[in-house]
Amino acid sequence: MSEVTMDKIVSLCRRRGFIFQSSEIYGGLNGAYDYGPLGVQLKNNIRDLWWKEMTQLHDSIVGLDASILMHPRVWEASGHVSNFTDPMVDCKQCKSRFRADQVDLNGPCPVCGSKGTFTAPRNFNLMFATHIGPDVDAASTIYLRPETAQGIYTEFKNVVQSSRVKIPFGIAQVGKSFRNEITTKNFIFRSCEFEQMEMQFFCKPGTDEKWFPYWREQRMNFYINKLGIIPEHLRWHQHGPDELAFYAKDAYDIQFLFPMGWQELEGIHSRTDYDLTQHQKFSGKDLTYLDPETNEKYIPYVVETSAGLTRNVLMALSDAYDEEQLEDGDVRTVLHFHPSVAPITVAVLPLVKKDGIGEYADKLEHELREDFATFFDQSGAIGRRYRRMDEIGTPYCVTVDYDTLKDHTVTLRFRDSMQQVRVPVSELVSEIRKATKEYKRV
Numbered sequence: 001m002s003e004v005t006m007d008k009i010v011s012l013c014r015r016r017g018f019i020f021q022s023s024e025i026y027g028g029l030n031g032a033y034d035y036g037p038l039g040v041q042l043k044n045n046i047r048d049l050w051w052k053e054m055t056q057l058h059d060s061i062v063g064l065d066a067s068i069l070m071h072p073r074v075w076e077a078s079g080h081v082s083n084f085t086d087p088m089v090d091c092k093q094c095k096s097r098f099r100a101d102q103v104d105l106n107g108p109c110p111v112c113g114s115k116g117t118f119t120a121p122r123n124f125n126l127m128f129a130t131h132i133g134p135d136v137d138a139a140s141t142i143y144l145r146p147e148t149a150q151g152i153y154t155e156f157k158n159v160v161q162s163s164r165v166k167i168p169f170g171i172a173q174v175g176k177s178f179r180n181e182i183t184t185k186n187f188i189f190r191s192c193e194f195e196q197m198e199m200q201f202f203c204k205p206g207t208d209e210k211w212f213p214y215w216r217e218q219r220m221n222f223y224i225n226k227l228g229i230i231p232e233h234l235r236w237h238q239h240g241p242d243e244l245a246f247y248a249k250d251a252y253d254i255q256f257l258f259p260m261g262w263q264e265l266e267g268i269h270s271r272t273d274y275d276l277t278q279h280q281k282f283s284g285k286d287l288t289y290l291d292p293e294t295n296e297k298y299i300p301y302v303v304e305t306s307a308g309l310t311r312n313v314l315m316a317l318s319d320a321y322d323e324e325q326l327e328d329g330d331v332r333t334v335l336h337f338h339p340s341v342a343p344i345t346v347a348v349l350p351l352v353k354k355d356g357i358g359e360y361a362d363k364l365e366h367e368l369r370e371d372f373a374t375f376f377d378q379s380g381a382i383g384r385r386y387r388r389m390d391e392i393g394t395p396y397c398v399t400v401d402y403d404t405l406k407d408h409t410v411t412l413r414f415r416d417s418m419q420q421v422r423v424p425v426s427e428l429v430s431e432i433r434k435a436t437k438e439y440k441r442v
């Protein structure tokens with residue numbers, strides 16, 4: 001195992017087409033990133049696994065895709081207009097800007113080293129404001145959503161009335177969120193435009209005591225069992241009284257050991273009836289729930305699971321990254337992605353192009369497309385082609401050679417162990433499925 005640094009991850013991402021700085025040809029835009037051919041596939045795979053986990057594998061969780069632009073009153077009700085601020089300070093000497101809670105205000109400036117030069121902290125609202133319609137004035141001001149959750153609360157009543165869901169039930173949503181972050185270092189860890197995967201679970205007041213530990217366990221299991229994250233790289237952080245929102249009963253973060261240290265990946269929050277009560281107050285609409293069996297009327301309590309999808313991408317990359325010293329003296333860079341997360345599942349590699357081997361491999365790759373994300377590569381020495389696939393985390397390589405033409409068998413190579421087995425073409429799909437199901441990172 002080698003040391004995983006952010007520089008190595010950033011460089012691999014750029015070199016192999018996972019992630020690029022936004023608007024690079026114009027000098028780049030801070031806090032914004034573009035997901036390249038492999039990055040978008042990796043992100044979609046994580047998103048799809050989360051979506052399946054929530055809406056397919058759990059009882060009573062339905063999906064939603066709310067709009068990014070919402071009525072400005074939403075953000076007054078949620079508290080974002082008045083409270084969604086970070087304290088900001090500037091160094092008077094070098095003009096660098098920091099979050100006041102992230103620097104020692106009595107110490108030297110982390111950039112230029114001068115002492116006692118910080119401005120007094122002032123609050124800065126993280127919401128991006130824009131205008132709707134042709135007039136640019138206070139009345140037309142709206143915000144890009146800083147979280148997806150509020151769209152779930154505002155549609156709570158519509159979902160109850162249209163979907164025949166009964167409490168307890170959840171609403172899941174994946175989408176873009178925007179925050180005008182003061183410091184956007186550490187690559188995609190904290191960006192101004194990012195994606196979240198959030199689920200609000202509505203339950204009867206009192207039963208939240210049962211659902212809160214349930215969802216904590218579910219979420220940790222998801223990372224270990226479905227994304228294949230190394231358990232030692234994950235831990236819990238319970239919010240202390242100074243971190244807990246005034247309305248929250250309890251809150252835990254799942255933290256991951258990123259290259260820069262332990263940091264939040266997902267929050268699991270017991271939010272009481274705060275959000276729906278606020279929206280009821282601000283909208284004047286009845287947001288209570290009527291229990292069809294007992295006729296009880298109440299505003300449900302909410303247990304929220306709130307994860308960053310783009311932050312999950314950084315976790316998947318950092319957790320998977322390795323540089324291995326091989327016996328022949330070579331170092332191989334490899335991403336040990338779980339096979340269901342890897343952007344490409346199977347690479348088909350003809351040993352040589354000639355004598356019908358290239359055509360055979362090409363046909364085989366087309367057949368495998370029905371079942372897997374595939375890639376065809378016939379250029380360069382076979383060893384170099386394996387290395388290229390290792391570096392982007394492709395778990396299986398299939399090599400077509402002269403014997404294939406005779407007996408319709410191929411070599412199946414496993415990324416982690418680099419072991420090779422001979423498999424009949426007719427059994428390839430089931431072999432790969434089996435290996436994926438039984439995958440364990442060693």
Ligand code: ATP
Nearest residue numbers: 179181189190191194264265266267306307308311
């Ligand atoms: P922080 O205190 O680090 O700013 P937060 O506690 O405000 O984050 P939440 O509002 O709970 O974060 O957001 C839920 C999840 O959304 C976070 O766990 C994180 O994964 C993701 N997230 C939040 N802000 C960003 C961002 N600027 N860039 C990328 N992901 C983010």
